[in-house]
Amino acid sequence: GAVVSQHPSWVICKSGTSVKIECRSLDFQATTMFWYRQFPKQSLMLMATSNEGSKATYEQGVEKDKFLINHASLTLSTLTVTSAHPEDSSFYICSAGGGLFDTQYFGPGTRLTVL
Amino acid sequence: QKEVEQNSGPLSVPEGAIASLNCTYSDRGSQSFFWYRQYSGKSPELIMFIYSNGDKEDGRFTAQLNKASQYVSLLIRDSQPSDSATYLCAVIGEGGTSYGKLTFGQGTILTVHP
Numbered sequence: 001g002a003v004v005s006q007h008p009s010w011v012i013c014k015s016g017t018s019v020k021i022e023c024r025s026l027d028f029q030a031t032t033m034f035w036y037r038q039f040p041k042q043s044l045m046l047m048a049t050s051n052e053g054s055k056a057t058y059e060q061g062v063e064k065d066k067f068l069i070n071h072a073s074l075t076l077s078t079l080t081v082t083s084a085h086p087e088d089s090s091f092y093i094c095s096a097g098g099g100l101f102d103t104q105y106f107g108p109g110t111r112l113t114v115l
Numbered sequence: 116q117k118e119v120e121q122n123s124g125p126l127s128v129p130e131g132a133i134a135s136l137n138c139t140y141s142d143r144g145s146q147s148f149f150w151y152r153q154y155s156g157k158s159p160e161l162i163m164f165i166y167s168n169g170d171k172e173d174g175r176f177t178a179q180l181n182k183a184s185q186y187v188s189l190l191i192r193d194s195q196p197s198d199s200a201t202y203l204c205a206v207i208g209e210g211g212t213s214y215g216k217l218t219f220g221q222g223t224i225l226t227v228h229p
Contacts, residue, residue, distance in 0.1 A: 032215060044159070044203075044219055093158045095217075102207075103149065104217055109158040 002028045004096045006107035013084055014115055020080045021110045023094030029074035030096035034104065035067075038091045050077045084114045118142065121204050121220035130229050134191040138204030138220050141185070147207040148180060149217070150189045152200045159203055163189065194227040201225070 003026040013019050023033055033050045048069050050056045056069035066088075068080040077096075081088055091111050095104040122137040136150075147166055151159035163178040165171045165187070171178045177190040191198055204220040 034216070043221060046216060049216065091156075091158075102215070103161060103164050105161060106151075106158045 002096070002103075002105040004094065004105045004107040006094055006110050008110060009108060010111040010113075012113045012115065015085050016083055018080055018082045019084055019112060020078055021092055021094075021112075023077045023079070023096070023107050025075045025096040025105075028096070031074065032097065032102075033071060033077040034095045035069060035077075035079050036093045036095070038093060038109075044093065081112065084112070086114045088112065089114045118218045119204055119206050119220040121202075121223045123223075125224035125226060127226045127228060128194050130194060130196060130227055132194050132227075134194045134198065134225055134227070136189040136191075136202050136204070136223050136225070138187045138189075139185055140187070140206050142206070142209065143182075143185060144209045145185075145206045146209060148178070148187045149205040149207075150176075150178060150187075151203040151205060153203060153222070154200045162202075191225075196227050196229055199226045
């Protein structure tokens with residue numbers, strides 16, 4: 001199957017700092033990437049849809065100025081959590097693929113802890 | 116009614132038994148259906164996808180789709196303790212703001228006991 005990587009796998013940062021998470025499709029080109037967040041024992045929550053070369057589309061309630069998404073190439077999307085606060089601590093997961101009949105493959109996730 | 120509903124869990128089966136996971140969806144126009152497995156603390160892993168009515172088999176896994184009944188299922192034969200996880204049914208959105216996005220069911224927790 002297709003392989004999606006994320007870096008870093010975990011990060012601890014101080015409140016007020018920014019954190020960048022990378023999502024890469026290693027063996028296929030992904031025109032669409034998705035960013036999810038998952039809190040303990042809860043369902044995946046879609047944050048935004050990212051298309052190569054265009055602005056990301058954010059789900060209702062997700063602050064676009066706080067969660068900056070860049071999809072510069074067909075294999076790389078980044079999520080930057082700006083001015084992180086403890087309530088942003090969560091498991092962030094990307095997926096690549098998308099579109100009708102396209103299968104989404106998930107990255108291994110990034111666990112963010114904000115102190 | 117939720118867009119994607121899974122049978123309430125948790126589901127517990129003995130090792131070697133068949134585990135049956137069920138899912139219904141509300142959008143009759145849905146075309147693409149997926150089963151993901153998620154171990155605790157890990158990201159979802161694709162198990163199967165199915166587009167056509169009928170059965171699709173891959174090793175110990177069989178996905179079944181009945182579009183008329185708006186029903187998708189996943190059978191796991193010869194269940195192993197390593198199959199213990201949360202199983203997520205997902206449907207791709209066909210139009211509007213849901214186009215291309217996955218809608219997940221609430222998940223069914225499966226435990227396979229030795």
